[in-house]
Amino acid sequence: MVKVTLQNLSKTFGGKTVIRDLTLEINEQEFFCILGYPGAGKTTLLRLIAGLEKQDKGDVYLDNKLVNNVHASHRDVAMIFQNLALYPNRTVFENMAFPLKVRKMPRTELRNRVQEVAKSLSIEHLLDRAIANLSGGEKQRVAIGRALVRRPQVFLMDEPLSNLDALLRLEMRVELKRLQRELGQTFIYATPDQLEAMSMGDRMATLSEGQLQQVDVPEVLYNKPKNQFVAGLLGSPAMNFMEGSCRQSDGRTLLDVGSFQIDITRFHKALERATGPELILGIRPEHIKVTRQRGPNSTCEVVVYVVEPLGGEMILHLGVDGGLIKAFAPPGFEAKYGDHVSVEFDPNRIYLFDKKTEEAIL
Amino acid sequence: MGLHIENLRKEFGKLVAVKDLSLKVETGEFVSLLGPSGCGKSTTLNMIAGLLYPTSGSIFIDDVLVNELPPRDRKIGLVFQNYAVFNHMTVHDNLAFGLKIRKTPKNEIDKRIKEVAEFLRIGDVLDKRAGGLRLDQLQRVAIGRSMIVKPSLFLLDEPLSNLDAALRAVMRVELKKMQKELKQTVVYVTHDQLEAMTMSERIAVMNKGELQQYDTPSVIYNHPKNQFVANFIGSPSMNFIDCSFAEKDGKAFLDAGVFSLDITEFHEIVKAQATSSELILAIRPEDVKIMNQPSMDEAIETSVYMVEPIGVKTIVTMPIGNRMFKALAAGGFRAAIGDRKWIAFQRPKVHIIDKKTGSVVV
């Protein structure tokens, strides 16, 4: 149960800045997710917290104690590595017992501890098997188990579910989150999968090129993204973006997107923040209503390009101004390639971004 | 017409990799072979391509029996997971390669390269060596190389599996658009149900070398033929609960121990088709309603095990009997772990499966 504080952390590898002046506070007992594309710096950040990598600048605190000069083995932090790092020719038991042996734990206590953790991960029956003979999902659970036996103050998890197949991943997502609740420990969890981050994190951070973009509870990132990057990162299908420019007409402010205009007069206060007239209009697929006929509130007419039936629902790819936007089809809606239909953007759910700075304006 | 496979079989020693598979693909149709790892998808595709000889059975392409024809005479285009692109050659020369072998006149080659490059948006890298391209560009070149020879039949084996999620989504749409516009006949191998559901006119679901169901995505999703298909398609997966068939006072019930469901309306069908009284109730997470009060007769009491908000939806896991049960709630749904809830099924969406045979009865 430990708070993790990072202050102005920077790390470069051979001239390349990988972590950039990063300040972040992770609360005790929190499930904290770090979301970012491959190469964003997630692994590096975890390694800095674990003490496996030394920062060029900045400080790492565990429970308000500066640990910059504390060796990894004394930080009471356990890390589950992206590539698992198990000993393939040893048994599951030996792998899980290893961190305890290093710490010279008495035999019986060690045995009990390993059994208990193995049970909680449903790998009890595998304890005598060699790692090399396990499936990918079983290996992943052993790696998690090896971190758990130590009962560290902080767990660092680097894409721990990425080797699992879709069904098992869904199951493990729930189990990990339960485990964290039961242990009441601090989990820091790195992933490139927005679904994982949103579904597991009490709070989350989005990382891009070593820089934090937004830190908050997942709902806030989803509903009030700070910038276009975050807006596009969360949600599946992702938010639609269209370029437009502001112009005045009869005392109203219109956003001209080409084939249609949207009245944005009511946002005039917020619009003062824009650095120029060029804006990006954002709207999530679930906030677009698709209709056969044009109605009084229709935003514009569009052409159906692709119909993606996803089982329970259907996603339509609609051609607008040479680009494509995605929307959910209403239940029972029939559409095919080339159909002309209308869309209505929910006026209360539109987003505006400054084209130059990519910052959210609303 | 298109592709026609009859009783196709492939044995590797004792292993039957493909078991008497029959399948018809119409001209201009996009068909996916979908199934778990090792189910025989690639083996099937390789037989169609002529890279593997069938143990028995026949393959017709455009009504011509091609069993004895070498790959180059089969009028097929092939794209593999590890794209066959010549790294040392420019994109232009890679595209021209297949046409040069076929001794196509130079001006025709140039014309087609222009078309294909424009279509796949690789016009700006035509003079670059393929070795220096990004992954998605490479994959476009591989696709371009195959489509430029205007094959009767386009065979793709997990062509997008090397790309990250965002790129995969983009390429999915582009591939589908291309296929629609060229009215290309496509057989597409994937283990990703999302890809199959979104791109195909029909899906052939395979398991252990055997065809399980061959139909449109919507039929496969809404009317799976057996438990394998029901479980494999859809994310989160369908819920299954073991039940026994019970009759009382002229009514019929599914008895799950912790609850019992009146299925009198299916009494006759179940009696006629089920091979024993052991049945499985199956229902998709989106067809389960969560309530704060037992406001319906058939409400089943449970408690919240985990809540996973994923933006537009929330996945809620709850125990029923000794199994975990998943329901999909709206994006704004919130509940604490342990909260008391009641669930009810959308009755028309309940499937009943014969436990012994795995066949869907209702």
Ligand SMILES: Nc1ncnc2c1ncn2[C@@H]1O[C@H](COP(=O)(O)OP(=O)(O)OP(=O)(O)O)[C@@H](O)[C@H]1O
């Ligand atoms: N030891 C190292 N030496 C040189 N460069 C490195 C080293 N470790 C990481 N990098 C670089 O730092 C950047 C960030 O890497 P990091 O592994 O932290 O990213 P990541 O977000 O974990 O990515 P992924 O999702 O692929 O695991 C990358 O460009 C990587 O090449």
Ligand SMILES: Nc1ncnc2c1ncn2[C@@H]1O[C@H](COP(=O)(O)OP(=O)(O)OP(=O)(O)O)[C@@H](O)[C@H]1O
């Ligand atoms: N040349 C071979 N010799 C022996 N067995 C083989 C051979 N090729 C494939 N198999 C076996 O045949 C079965 C089907 O393999 P196939 O490659 O068709 O699977 P797949 O459905 O494409 O799987 P994946 O999704 O993993 O690519 C597997 O059990 C595989 O091990």
Ligand SMILES: [Mg+2]
């Ligand atoms: Mg990493």
Ligand SMILES: [Mg+2]
């Ligand atoms: Mg394969």
